[in-house]
Amino acid sequence: MNSNQIPIHTNPAGRPIKRHHTARYYVHRVHESLSTRLSKLVCSIFLTLLLIMGIITFILWLSLRPHRPRIHLREFSIPALAQQNGFENAQLIFNVTARNANQNIGIYYDAMQITVYYEDRSIGSTSLLHPFFQEPKNTTVLFGTLSGATLTVTSERWSALLADRSRGTVIFRLEVTASIRFKVSTWSSKHHKLHAKCPVGVGPDGLILASYKDKRCPVYFT
Structure with a gap:
């Protein structure tokens, strides 16, 4: 066997054996998914607040309509x-x-x-x-x-x-x-x-x- 080749384990039927991931792997994936969702939630809240502040400022400007004497x-x-x-x-x-x-x-x-x-x-x-x-x-x-x-x-x-x-x-x-x-x-x-x-x-x-x-x-x- 060539030393650069990676052996593939098969079952008696000749099909590849699926490797089962460890618990640590799944914990990491869940943690990564929660971090991504939390980041998206924070960004959404910030952009929503920014939009609301912009609308309030615009409404106040329209209502006041400052004019010089x-x-x-x-x-x-x-x-x-x-x-x-x-x-x-x-x-x-x-x-x-x-x-x-x-x-x-x-x-x-x-x-x-x-x-x-x-x-x-x-x-x-x-x-x-x-x-x-x-x-x-x-x-x-x-x-x-x-x-x-x-x-x-x-x-x-x-x-x-x-x-x-x-x-x-x-x-x-x-x-x-x-x-x-x-x-x-x-x-x-x-x-x-x-x-x-x-x-x-x-x-x-x-x-x-x-x-x-x-x-x-x-x-x-x-």
């Missing part, structure tokens, strides 16, 4: 522009609205500042002294007057304003900056810095032009 410029005027020598008593009057369009999210305004620019240079600013909370689906009116120390217009700047007035339109930019937090039920977010830029033009009478009135101002966060 909507800022509109309602009124803006410098009545002294209608007077040739109104520089000393110049006043700038503004009226801005902040709209919370969210259904279930409130907004804390912890600080807010209004700044007016002419030719990209600040000519006046003022801060809101009292923080406020805005309920969902609510509009807050923000109005004020810049004059005296809060309206820093030099004689040279006033001359430039009058020169633009003689051409029919004086262009300004009113900017709103605010530190806000969003509130959902009892949870409040971290602070976000809101910026809104509102271009505005006034006519020779110093009143806002109709094409700029009630316009929505672009809003972004930093």
